[in-house]
Amino acid sequence: MINQLSQRVAALESRPQSVAVVQKSAVSKESTSASVSTQQIPKEKSKIKEKSKKSFSGVPSKGLFKNSVLNFTKKRYTKAGEGFKELLKRGYKKASVSYYLGEIAYKRGRYKEAISKYQQSATANENANYMDRLLLHTASSLKKIGKGTEAKVFFKAVVDGYPGSKSAKEAKRYLK
Secondary structure, eight states: OHHHHHHHHHHHHHOHHHHHHHHHHHHHHHHHHHHHHHHHHHHHHHHHHHHHHHHHTTOOHHHHHHHHHHHHHTTOHHHHHHHHHHHHHHTSSHHHHHHHHHHHHHHTTOHHHHHHHHHHHHHHOTTOTTHHHHHHHHHHHHHHTTOHHHHHHHHHHHHHHSTTSHHHHHHHHHHO
16 A cells, blocks of 8 residues: 555656646645635534533533532633533532632633632632632732732732641742
């Protein structure tokens, strides 16, 4: 088989005009298929959204939450985000769900969105066990969007409120 391919390539190389014609037709076919597939993208996105909505129907909130957390820990942020958004619509564990949505936004560099979700989480449960990390990431997000003065307030709150934690150690580095 390799021998046959080598013979075909050699035959094509001996006819430079036919190679140019083949290359032109290949390019035009690729560009045509590229434009067709580009046109199909919006349709495919809507199909995916419909499919993900359907996949949540009948799924208990508790199971969906566990699955979304698992997806988050495995860095499958798109899947995790879809699950958490559905849970937020259902009103299930608003504080935790908002926190995870904030973490996803933070990991993706969408700092303003992260701050908003962290604020929703803190408002829903100001005594959450992840509050040190929430405050740290809020501070870090503020710093990233150019609000250094506000960020320092949050870094200090982490150090003062959660001494000895990993978050406090990290916050101290920012305060130096």
